Amino acid sequence: MLADLNAELPDGTVVTDPDIVASYRQDRAADPNAGTAVAVVRPRRTEEVQTVMRWATAHRVPVVPRGAGTGLSGGATALDGGIVLSTERMRDITVDPVTRTAVAQPGLLNAEVKKAVGEYGLWYPPDPSSFEICSIGGNIATNAGGLCCVKYGVTTDYVLGLQVVLADGTAVRLGGPRLKDAAGLSLTKLFVGSEGTLGIVTEVTLKLLPAQPRGxxxxxxxxxxxxxxxxxxxxxxxxxxxxxxxxxxxxxxxxxxxxxxxxxxxxxxxxxxxxxxxxxxxxxxxxxxxxxxxxxxxxxxxxxxxxxxxxxxxxxxxxxxPAVETKGSLLLEDVGVPLPALAHLVSGVEKIAERHSLMISVIAHAGDGNTHPLIVFDPSDTGEAERAQVAFGEIMDLAVGLGGTITGEHGVGRLKRPWLEGYLGPEAIELNRRIKHALDPDGILNPGAAI
Amino acid sequence: MLADLNAELPDGTVVTDPDIVASYRQDRAADPNAGTAVAVVRPRRTEEVQTVMRWATAHRVPVVPRGAGTGLSGGATALDGGIVLSTERMRDITVDPVTRTAVAQPGLLNAEVKKAVGEYGLWYPPDPSSFEICSIGGNIATNAGGLCCVKYGVTTDYVLGLQVVLADGTAVRLGGPRLKDAAGLSLTKLFVGSEGTLGIVTEVTLKLLPAQPRGxxxxxxxxxxxxxxxxxxxxxxxxxxxxxxxxxxxxxxxxxxxxxxxxxxxxxxxxxxxxxxxxxxxxxxxxxxxxxxxxxxxxxxxxxxxxxxxxxxxxxxxxxxPAVETKGSLLLEDVGVPLPALAHLVSGVEKIAERHSLMISVIAHAGDGNTHPLIVFDPSDTGEAERAQVAFGEIMDLAVGLGGTITGEHGVGRLKRPWLEGYLGPEAIELNRRIKHALDPDGILNPGAAI
The missing domain is CATH 3.30.70.2190 (Alpha-Beta Plaits)
Incomplete structure (x- = not known):
């Protein structure tokens, strides 16, 4: 079965070496329930992604898309019997200073996008703290934020167009280098933040701004x-x-x-x-x-x-x-609340830390109410690791109780999925399911993640 | 059948007076193929909209949602045998200066939203030229733009949350007063620009900015x-x-x-x-x-x-x-092109005008490549009216040929629908259809419009 796929793709695209495959089991969320893929597939072109998806649909093989593997919610956790589709080799970028847009492949790092457009005096604003190691494709998958978002908005605000490959291998172009476009449903925006559950992004058209002074x-x-x-x-x-x-x-x-x-x-x-x-x-x-x-x-x-x-x-x-990480392993939270609830959230987290005898540090993109409580624990201490898990959930419950969200910019992935229904409510969950089913009826795209 | 609906709603909500119903046949696109609704329904509350949609689903009655009726693409053209659901009585707004958000019902005019938030020193940026007469609900339906969009973005950039009523009468809350939220699919964004084909927006949470100097x-x-x-x-x-x-x-x-x-x-x-x-x-x-x-x-x-x-x-x-409108009736175009193609578009429109002996004036939100060729014609001159229609299509073909879109901010409605498939391509059209079918399987929401 895998031999068929291998035969259809350039040499070296399908990797089955156990050590390499093992290195793709987890993203930075270090999901303890990670499985092991049957192969890691590293295409370079849209057509190769189409080949992978046609094969996966024919054989009902789950596909976990992966960017740079820096996700913090387990969105790229490998599944037993599935494949990991890594975009790491899709690294082209073309900058058009006249239309002030760039067309990039998903495997490019955020910092590389910034650098490439910077050479034209242009700026791609979204700046996750991990911008030097996270990929633009992963940013799109999670609708990533960052520090400048309080003024400049998040990833979706800069995505003018996408090329996506659907579960059945169809390639679709959505949007493009037009600054305004009201034709048809807002499908570009639907794919941003969909965490690889609706299709594989193989190309993105980004809106750029003139470089800003540092201030x-x-x-x-x-x-x-x-x-x-x-x-x-x-x-x-x-x-x-x-x-x-x-x-x-x-x-x-x-x-x-x-x-x-x-x-x-x-x-x-x-x-x-x-x-x-x-x-x-x-x-x-x-x-x-x-x-x-x-x-x-x-x-x-x-x-x-x-x-x-x-x-x-x-x-x-x-x-x-990284500094707090020197104190132990981290469970990294990403809850957001309406601004007036910020102090309540911080004091609530403090109480949770006390109750479970845990160190929890809170850092926050305060201007948009998005906080990252960092739960420190020793994974070899089973009791502490369990208490960390409990605290992780209690922080989400706390945020939702304050009118907040379970994730501001990291995505739901696999780690936060048990909290999604409680947050969205049954009607919105049902809407999510209907759209997922309409686009991926066999459920092969990143099953278990996000929705 | 209509008596059932009337019985379930407050007095005066269901209007069947022929003169009044006739006044809701067309929006400002003056669609010559407009039908006549069996009733105009003017609910005040979300629950009443649910009642309407449950009834419409039970009886398979097409529902045309309508804001202030200022649409320019025929998105609110009435259908024979259908009802018009007018949001004109849904006019509440609550401004929260602390979270810098406003919760508004869809029938409020854009200018009224601006005024209400202005009293708190806040600003709702999107500014269609028609801002004094168009509704915020209509702005959401078309993802309306305006003059300041070149710097401040379009409607979708300011919509944090929605309450929508689906075809079957289910009310769903999407998003809310959180500045960043990555939980679940981006359904809020999907509904913005959906021209009433996926659900009825009954409430919107808007992001506001501090008032800006006039410059x-x-x-x-x-x-x-x-x-x-x-x-x-x-x-x-x-x-x-x-x-x-x-x-x-x-x-x-x-x-x-x-x-x-x-x-x-x-x-x-x-x-x-x-x-x-x-x-x-x-x-x-x-x-x-x-x-x-x-x-x-x-x-x-x-x-x-x-x-x-x-x-x-x-x-x-x-x-x-309005000034050009004094020269005759207008067919109002809304094509957008990548910025470098702006001059080509204008000269191409000039040639189309010459070829068909028509007066066509071009005005444009030039900074984002969005133009409004205004085709002037005398509706009593059959030949000229036909030539205007031909020019209307040729301008869209011209824009698409230049890498542009058939609509930048007015929406597809009914007037531009014949050009949608040529613009989006069969794969994207099929995606639109799948999502429409998933959310409105009976096709009762604004049939014939947008997708």
Whole structure:
């Protein structure tokens, strides 16, 4: 059966070496229930993806699409008896500075897209913290966010068109390099965030912006999380910062342990904010944010219009996950709440951590209410690992109770699927199912993930 | 049969008065093939819409949803034997300045939404030229655009959540007041732009921005359309104007006939551009645009940082459609092309006008390549009316040939449906059909429209 597929594809596309196949079992969610695929298939072209999907449909083989494997919800967990379709070799990009668009294959890393368009003075905004290691295809699959999303929006806002290969191998072009298009259903948008359950994205047309100035940065320390959260609401009601990030005490200390940049180890919260409005407006925004932080009770406020100095603090924020990860294994949460509930979420997480004797650090894209509680645990300590799992679920329940979502930007994958129905409700779940069934009647595309 | 429905709804909801029903036969597209509904139903609440849809499903009655009836593609054309479901009485709005969102019913006009949120210092950006008379529900149905979309995006970019009633009467909540949400398929986005074919929107959660300054305006006249189009590409490659509008000679003269504001009647093209970047940045942008216009060969360039003076030119641009309408009836096109093709589109439309001895004026949201060729004809002149229809189709063929779309922001409705398959291609059409069938298996929602 696999020999048929192998015969139809260029040499080296179908990989069955057990060591290599084993290395594709998990993404960064390290799903403990991961299976082992019968093969990893690494096509280079849309036509090869079509070949794979026709074969998979003919033989009813489950297909798990995989980008760079940096997913945090187990969306690319391998399945026993299935194949992993890796897009890692699909790495072409063409930039058109005149239409201000780029056509990219899915395996390119986010950072590579940014670099390629940057050479034309253009900018692809979405910036997951993992932008140096995550793929643009994975970003599309999860509708990934990032730090600048508070001002510039998420992945879907930059996807003008897609080429997708459906379960039966049909290739379909949706949208294209037109900035506005109201013809037919919004299928491009439907595929963004569908986590590989509706089709395989083999090409994307991205909308680009002119490069933005790097702007002014404001850093503030608080001895009280509520005060920091209140400042967030005051700021976003008045201006549009280009970044508004939050780190709690655990994250501050973990980062300081490694980077030794003089962060306030006693602070309960640190905010890193920025404005990239041009000219004096950026500095005005920075002054305004500094004033709001001060009035909200910040213990220390630091502003800079030096981009490198600012970038050091952004890098500290980006480094929070690896820094906390030095304390143990992580279960990485991604819950989002309406902005006024931010402080309630943080204090609720603190209670969950106490109840289960766990270290949980909260970092957040505060400006859009999207938090990443990082649950630290020792996988060799069975009791602690179990408590971490319980806490993982309780945090989602907490967020939903506060009017929030179980995932802001990482996707549902396999790890969050048990919570999806409770969040969406039976009517919306039924709608998801109807659409999934209409597009993938045999259920071979990433079964068990997302919906 | 209708008596059953009448009995289940508050008095006055079901209207069968022939004069009133006749007034709901057409939207502004004035579809000559419009039928006559058996009733117009005007619910006030989601539950009443559910009652209507349950009844319609039980009796297999086609339902044509209608907002303010300002659609330009015949999306709300009444059908013989069907009902028109008008959302005009669904007019509640609640603004939450803390989460910077508004929850609105679909019958509210776009201008009313803007006004309600403006009272909190907030801004709902999408601004169709018809914003004073079109409904927010209709905006969602067509994924409407407008003048500021070149910088701020279209309707879908501001829709965080929806309540929709499906064909069978089920009410479903999709999304909500969360700025980021990656749980489940992107169904909110799927319903935006679906032109009433998948469900009835009964409530929308809108994302709002802090109010923006009104900025600087630049007006330029050209004796050559190519020069104006070249300037557009140069500008959008470098900066993000908040408006970049185009009017041709016919529109300039039609507006000048009425407003007598001293526009250059000899110009082949006039551009109205703006930047709302704060402080000196806005003026810098204006200077840059003025320089680009001059270097591209503008015969006259005028800049102002006076918002009222600027608004006069924007009003002139908005007035172009009614002004040209004084010359005869209009067939209003809405084709979009990639930016570099703008000049080709305008010259191609000119040739079509000559070939059919028609007056066709082109106005455009030039910054996103979305043009509105206005085909003027005398409906009592059968030959001319037929030629107008032929030109209408030829303009779509021209746009598609240039890599463009048959509709940028008005939707497909009934008037453009014959061109949809040629544009989308058979694979994408089949995907549209599968999703339509999954959500509306009996095909009672706006049959004949959009897909």
């Amino acid at each position: 002014c940065t404001v850093v503030a320390s608080f001895d009280d999380v509520d005060a920091a959260a209140n400042a967030v609401v005051t700021i976003t009601g008045k201006i549009r910062p280009s970044m508004l990030e939050f780190m709690d005490k655990v994250a501050i200390n973990a980062v300081e342990d490694k980077l030794k940049m003089g962060l306030d180890r006693n602070a309960a919260a640190m905010m890193v904010a920025a404005s990239d409005d041009r000219g004096p407006a950026g500095a005005e925004d920075a002054d305004f944010m500094a004033k709001v932080f001060t009035e909200a009770g910040a213990t220390e406020v630091f502003s800079t219009d030096d981009p490198d100095e600012g970038e050091a603090f952004v890098a500290a924020r980006r480094f929070a996950i | 600087c305006t630049v007006v330029a006249s050209f004796d050559d359309v190519d020069a104006a189009a070249n300037a557009v590409v140069t500008i959008t490659g470098k900066i993000r104007p908040s408006m970049l509008e185009f009017m041709d000679k016919v529109a300039i003269n039609a507006v000048e006939d009425k407003l007598k504001m001293g526009l250059d009647r000899n110009a082949a093209a006039m551009m109205v551009a703006a930047s709302d970047d704060r402080g000196p940045a806005g003026a810098e942008d204006a200077d840059f645009m003025a320089k680009v216009f001059t270097e591209a060969g503008a015969t006259e360039v005028f800049s102002t940082d006076d918002p009222d003076e600027g608004e006069a030119f924007v009003a002139a641009r908005r007035f172009a459609i």
